Amino acid sequence: MVRRLRFSGPKTSIICTPMTSLKTSIKTITYLSDTGCLEIQGASLISKLESLPADCLEFIWSLPENSVDLIVTDPPYFKVKPEGWDNQWKGDDDYLKWLDQCLAQFWRVLKPAGSLYLFCGHRLASDIEIMMRERFSVLNHIIWAKPSGRWNGCNKESLRAYFPATERILFAEHYQGPYRPKDAGYAAKGSALKQHVMAPLISYFRDARAALGITAKQIADATGKKNMVSHWFSASQWQLPNESDYLKLQALFARVAEEKHRRGELEKLHHQLVDTYTSLNRQYAELLSEYKHLRRYFGVTVQVPYTDVWTHKPVQFYPGKHPCEKPAEMLQQIISAGSRPGDLIADFFMGSGSTVKAALALGRRAIGVELETERFEQTVREVQDLVSQNG
Template sequence: MSDWLNQVFCEDALAGLARIPDGSIDLILTDPPYNLGKDYGNASDQQSVDDYLLWTEQWIDAALPKLKPNGSLYIFLTWRFSPEIFVMLKKRMTMMNEIIWDRRVPSMGGSVRSYSSVHDTIGFFVGRKDYYFDLDAVRIPYDAETKKARTRSIFIGAKWLEVGYNPKDLWSVSRLHREHPERADHPTQKPLEIIERMVKASCPPDGVVLDLFMGSGTTAIAAKRTGRNYVGFELNPDYCAIIAERLAMPEVPAPPPKKKPVPRAKRSLVNS
């Protein structure tokens, strides 16, 4: 039975994971509370350090058996706790990347006693060497100017020149501002652009993505848009309502197209 498929359950993930058969998930993609004291309608982000790390280890150990042997995991973290949690995961999986998400925070304000924090840390882990990874699905196209510069014979017919380059481990994607068309009423919503990249790279078409902390439901939206299945949990009933509303929309909004930079006018060296 797969009555759990394409469902977001409004319940605690530690209890709800019993619904999901072991070895049935292709990708765990999740954004747990960072324990920074935010108000998510409960105390999940307001634990002591010891309690937070113990709770993290509990849900990791409950979730990993749900992965297929060639499955993967992405986890959003803050630099404050990523070292300890990465060590936990390294004892259980193989770490492939530490991805830095540059949130493009404006250069103003911030702490006056330390450097301003403008990034989130993402860990990419796999279960074994033959893990699923579709690089071609997430390549970034070269612009026309770059392709033109690579016209020497050694580059002609090169696949990478046509399909684009491998995304690096520094992702510069703006956080969602309040006026952003993608924005829902959630304090830590992640951009669809980032989540879709992970889903397309690490979950096969018709595969299943698990998110233990759905928040505003962006993981489910990304799965739906890219032809994957999803399952997840969210403790806050208000966020569950937001997820249901977003999933019920006839067309899930895509990220706005990136504006092409306007080329600067060349300055003449001759006075007119």
């Protein structure tokens, strides 16, 4: 059965899918930006042989490859909450194996220039990060240091270890490079562009060396820098020598030219080279902006947290609060820093829908997945209200 509710809301799409218990059906909610309709649809029963991890993965498998710009998700931490969904694994190894299967699917659906923010508890954060590095380049292990919490009321004298007052957020991207299957191409195109723009200077140095037959050892002995030959005299990762090194190179080239009765090389003054380099580098920066869309988006300012320690206040209790609900301000900060308007944001453990709501508020599209039917239906009502208010 399909129920349609008409809204005149923003041009934003939202899909919320509950991966429900074995006795209920999967449902889908899609906000249709072209018609202004909110479509709610039921689906067939899940097989009794399927468990929560299989259900969740089944939904992710249904998504196309390279379809998501940003994943912001908060999976069960395992043995942190009393609810059954956080205690369903036999042990840490079983839990980590399941989470790794999720990460494999995150890797598949995340675009080459996409970002992943994965919330995790303090106890298994290190294990998860090590496992995650097999698939993603982990950029930050962010510490969410809560300014208030249960630790305020604990019996300090009875502690046998420091009380956990933090949660962790692992921020990652796809590995970049020519041998990585999900390289976005920005680095390669930038390198090729720089070689093209800097060609006059690169040729000046490379041709001078070739004309006199100067060896890498001679250059290293003259400058005392054996690792810079490839940077000064080849196109790959080319760099302009500083004035001190350039004067040493000029002396070497002049001596060799005299010994071989050849004309001099590297005779331009260093400030002339600097002027040329400055002009070419300005051209390079302007042309590089054309490839900006290939680069992973990241944008912070002095007005928002820009270090790897965050101190957002946790969500205080209210009737209907989800036990794992994250602050709206923190989620909006993540989405603003990691995506552009119109990008597709995914949360495969939606809970109260905080990520989805933050995405909608910022003009993004969103996908959400939730296990519990009752929680899902509550989130649906809240999203409907949000869309109506924005309309």
